Amino acid sequence: MTKTLLEIKEFKMHFHTDKGVVKAVDGIDLSVNEGEVVGLVGESGCGKSVTSLSVMGLVPTPPGKVEAGSIQLAGRDLTRLKRREWRQVRGNEVAMIFQEPMTSLNPVFTVGSQMIEAIRQHRQVGKKEARHRAGEALREVGISRDSILDEYPHQLSGGMRQRVMIAMAMVCEPKLLIADEPTTALDVTIQAQILDLMRRLNQEKGTAILMITHDLGVVAEMCSRVVVMYAGQVVEEADVNTLFSNPKHPYTAGLLRSIPQLDKRSDRLYSIPGNVPNPRQMPTGCRFAPRCEHVQSICLDREPPLFHITTGDHTSRCWLHGTEKEDVDRDSSRDVVRS
Amino acid sequence: MSANTTMPTPTPSPVPKKNEPKIEGTSRLHEGWRSFLKSKSAVIGAGIVLVILLIAIIGPMLLTFGYNEVDANSRLAAPSAEHWFGTDDLGRDVFARVINGARISLWVGFFAVSGSIVVGSLLGLLAGYYGRWLDVLISRIFDILLAFPGILLAIAIVAMLGPSLKNAMYAIAIINVPTFGRLMRSRVLAVKQEDFVLAAKAIGMKDRRILFTHILPNSWTPIMVQGTLNFAIAVIEAAGLGFLGLGAQPPEPEWGKMLSDCRQYIQSAPWTMIFPGLAIMFTVLGFNLLGDGLRDILDPRMKQ
Numbered sequence: 027m028t029k030t031l032l033e034i035k036e037f038k039m040h041f042h043t044d045k046g047v048v049k050a051v052d053g054i055d056l057s058v059n060e061g062e063v064v065g066l067v068g069e070s071g072c073g074k075s076v077t078s079l080s081v082m083g084l085v086p087t088p089p090g091k092v093e094a095g096s097i098q099l100a101g102r103d104l105t106r107l108k109r110r111e112w113r114q115v116r117g118n119e120v121a122m123i124f125q126e127p128m129t130s131l132n133p134v135f136t137v138g139s140q141m142i143e144a145i146r147q148h149r150q151v152g153k154k155e156a157r158h159r160a161g162e163a164l165r166e167v168g169i170s171r172d173s174i175l176d177e178y179p180h181q182l183s184g185g186m187r188q189r190v191m192i193a194m195a196m197v198c199e200p201k202l203l204i205a206d207e208p209t210t211a212l213d214v215t216i217q218a219q220i221l222d223l224m225r226r227l228n229q230e231k232g233t234a235i236l237m238i239t240h241d242l243g244v245v246a247e248m249c250s251r252v253v254v255m256y257a258g259q260v261v262e263e264a265d266v267n268t269l270f271s272n273p274k275h276p277y278t279a280g281l282l283r284s285i286p287q288l289d290k291r292s293d294r295l296y297s298i299p300g301n302v303p304n305p306r307q308m309p310t311g312c313r314f315a316p317r318c319e320h321v322q323s324i325c326l327d328r329e330p331p332l333f334h335i336t337t338g339d340h341t342s343r344c345w346l347h348g349t350e351k352e353d354v355d356r357d358s359s360r361d362v363v364r365s
Numbered sequence: 366m367s368a369n370t371t372m373p374t375p376t377p378s379p380v381p382k383k384n385e386p387k388i389e390g391t392s393r394l395h396e397g398w399r400s401f402l403k404s405k406s407a408v409i410g411a412g413i414v415l416v417i418l419l420i421a422i423i424g425p426m427l428l429t430f431g432y433n434e435v436d437a438n439s440r441l442a443a444p445s446a447e448h449w450f451g452t453d454d455l456g457r458d459v460f461a462r463v464i465n466g467a468r469i470s471l472w473v474g475f476f477a478v479s480g481s482i483v484v485g486s487l488l489g490l491l492a493g494y495y496g497r498w499l500d501v502l503i504s505r506i507f508d509i510l511l512a513f514p515g516i517l518l519a520i521a522i523v524a525m526l527g528p529s530l531k532n533a534m535y536a537i538a539i540i541n542v543p544t545f546g547r548l549m550r551s552r553v554l555a556v557k558q559e560d561f562v563l564a565a566k567a568i569g570m571k572d573r574r575i576l577f578t579h580i581l582p583n584s585w586t587p588i589m590v591q592g593t594l595n596f597a598i599a600v601i602e603a604a605g606l607g608f609l610g611l612g613a614q615p616p617e618p619e620w621g622k623m624l625s626d627c628r629q630y631i632q633s634a635p636w637t638m639i640f641p642g643l644a645i646m647f648t649v650l651g652f653n654l655l656g657d658g659l660r661d662i663l664d665p666r667m668k669q
Contacts, residue, residue: 082567117568124567129560134582143578144568194568 030098031234032058032081032202037095037105039073039080042088046306050076052258053095055332058202061232063225065249065266067239067281071302073258074238078204081236082122083112100201118148121195125207127187131179138175141194148198163193167223185216189223196227203227206238221248242285246270251339254278257303257313260332264340274335274342276318312345320346400662407658413651421467430458432465432618441634451636453627459637462618463644469619470648473534473603473612474596480538482545482592486585489549494557494576504550507543515540516605523611530619533612537602541595548591552584559583586663593656597649604645620645 034056041048051073058064068074079085081097083104097104099119107115124130132140141160142153151159161172167189179187188208195203205224209217225248228235237248245252245266252269254262254277262275273279280298300317303309309316315325324345332341333348401407425432430448436456444451450459492503510518522536556562557580565575606612607621615622620641627637 084563084566113569113571115569116566117570122564122567124560124564126560130564132561132565132579132583135578143570143574147569191564 029060030057031060031062031100032056032236033098034077034081035096035098037077037080037097038093039076039085039090040093041090048305049258049308050090050305051080052308054255054258054260056253056260058234058236060201061228061234062251063228063235063237063249065237065239065245065252066255067242067245067252068255069240069281069302071305072255074240074255075206077255078122078206078236078238081202081204082116082120083107084116114148117144117195117200118198119200120202120204121198121200122204122206123188123191123195123208125210127184127191127211130191131187133179136176136178137182137190141175141190141197144194145197159197160193163197164190166196166227167193168219169193184212185219188212188216188220192220192223192227196231196233199231200233202234202236204236204238207240208237209244210239210241217244224248242270242281254281257308258305259313259343260341261314261343262341263332264335268340272340274340274347275314275344276320276346277314278342280317312343314344320344397662401658404658404661406654407662410651410654410656410658413647414655417467417648417651418471420464421471424464424467425461428458428461428464430461432462433457433616434461441630441637443634444636450640451634453623453634453637454630459623459640462623463620463640465618466620466623466641466644467648469530469613469617470600470603470645473530473537474599474652477534477537477541477599477603478592478596480535481541481595482588484538485542485545486549486581486588488542489546490553490576490581490584492546493550493553494572494580500550503546507546510540510543513540516602519602519606520609520611523606528611528614530607530613530617533603533606536606537599540602541599544595545588545591548587549584552587553580556580556583590656590660590663593652593659597652597656600645600648600652 034054036053036055037051038049038053039051041050054073054077056064056066056077066074066077076085076090080092081099081104092105095105099115104112104115131137138157138160141163142156145151145156145159146153149156149159157175160175164170164172164174169186169189174182174186174190179190182190192208203224208224209220212220221244224235224237227233235248237244239245249266251265252263253260254269254275256277262269262273262278264272264274269278270282273282277298280296283296284298286292286295298317303313303316309326310329311327312318312321312325312330315321318325322345328345330343330345330348332343334341335347401411430436434457436448436452436458438456439448439452440456441454442448442452442456448458448460450463453459453462488503488506492500513521518540519533519536522539523532526532526535562575562579565579570579603612603619604621604624607619608625610622610625613619613622615626623641624638627634630637
């Protein structure tokens with residue numbers, strides 16, 4: 027069960043614009059095991075979406091450019107794929123669902139014709155067989171009415187559309203499903219249904235899910251491991267219980283504190299002071315230092331590596347959890363010190 | 366051919382409609398038909414276009430005179446029961462020539478506009494979708510074509526190819542290419558940002574398929590409206606080239622040519638010019654009204 031399916035190593039995706047280089051993803055390490063649900067958390071603009079699009083090879087290049095690192099899917103380096111090889115991977119081995127189910131379907135074609143198209147993209151089957159499979163895929167996601175195949179997207183509700191998107195993504199039984207904020211645009215009851223559905227698909231089909239979200243509630247409910255990103259870097263990684271009970275990085279702690287608590291009265295909701303740094307002008311040293319309440323002098327001129335916290339796979343990119351010396355001793359395939 | 370196919374088009378509406386009761390697939394057709402009937406200019410325009418179309422198709426079969434039949438005894442005769450629109454300087458029946466001229470004008474309009482739509486849309490599609498050097502190249506070609514006044518460029522092209530109706534048609538098609546090309550390019554730039562295009566890429570679809578199954582069907586409504594409006598422009602341009610002797614050659618009964626042939630009789634026998642002139646006017650009016658109406662119907666912002 028613990029075979030690594032997706033392994034992102036030292037991956038850097040930079041955007042070269044007229045106004046300078048935007049380091050959207052700046053050296054991240056991330057792995058997803060087979061059948062695992064991993065959460066990728068962070069606020070807007072931290073590089074979550076660019077990471078997920080990089081795995082799909084959907085970052086436009088230029089302006090995007092892979093500066094370093096690799097993305098291995100089942101042992102194959104995706105950063106070296108040719109266009110034709112990419113098409114074999116997309117939809118077949120990795121599938122993706124998007125935030126806005128309202129706009130993810132083509133408004134001028136019926137649901138059925140779009141699903142059939144998706145199936146025939148990867149499987150050599152006739153139209154009839156494809157339609158049959160589309161119907162089955164819809165039943166998997168809880169739509170038992172076959173007539174929906176002949177309906178247009180505008181005739182469906184948001185929840186139904188997201189189900190259709192999931193059915194379409196799952197139709198070729200990918201090993202990895204990337205869900206880019208799949209429930210953000212849905213209301214809460216539908217959100218719960220969609221999450222249920224995804225969990226069921228994960229358990230029944232063994233599809234690994236990379237759940238990209240800024241909703242920590244979704245993470246707590248769905249994921250077994252969580253990766254927290256800030257300003258293009260991974261700042262903390264831990265299994266879900268550890269992260270919620272014992273967050274190590276001040277940014278994670280801040281995120282958790284900013285969730286409103288039902289059982290405590292407070293006049294003001296907590297929010298982390300300041301804003302995400304401008305990606306064209308990253309602060310030297312720790313990227314979170316300008317907003318951090320534990321900031322020390324070292325934070326302002328040396329960038330912290332990922333430190334292992336005592337037990338297990340818990341890592342945190344913060345000087346609170348190690349010193350420079352410790353860092354030099356470590357063997358590190360995952361942990362890097364930048365000068 | 367144009368009026369029937371353009372009327373009840375299913376409108377791709379990007380506006381999500383919530384809480385809509387379940388309806389069958391034909392409802393969009395009905396909805397389109399209803400909003401078509403509501404638009405006065407579209408109905409009147411379609412009516413005029415339909416009448417001209419009918420005249421062009423069956424009119425010539427019902428005539429008692431051929432368009433090139435000379436009645437030497439009644440030259441420049443005033444309108445009468447026998448010659449409804451009078452006769453021209455050679456004694457040809459003006460009514461017969463105007464009716465036959467409808468065929469020529471509609472053919473020229475149809476082929477010139479379809480030609481520029483096909484070429485322009487394709488170039489616009491490529492420029493908008495692939496961008497970069499291809500976009501620069503294609504857009505500059507459009508700019509160069511647009512730098513000349515349309516009719517001047519058409520005259521230059523016809524001068525190069527030799528004056529004939531066919532060459533006039535090519536010329537009109539060429540000068541209208543940038544109109545459609547730029548329109549298509551701008552639509553494609555907008556549509557390619559849509560999530561469903563990203564989603565299509567994410568299921569591993571080829572660029573070519575994305576272009577023709579996702580982007581094109583979502584981009585063609587403004588092209589259709591512009592095409593109807595340009596039909597009117599093409600008719601005028603064909604008449605203009607005919608007037609200058611660069612389009613239709615005698616004895617073809619082309620409206621513009623008829624105007625220029627008889628311009629010395631404008632005072633003594635005005636019917637030789639009034640009727641071809643009116644024919645041009647009504648054709649252009651019909652297509653303009655239809656085009657304006659279609660634009661109102663298909664513009665999603667006009668929807669309530």
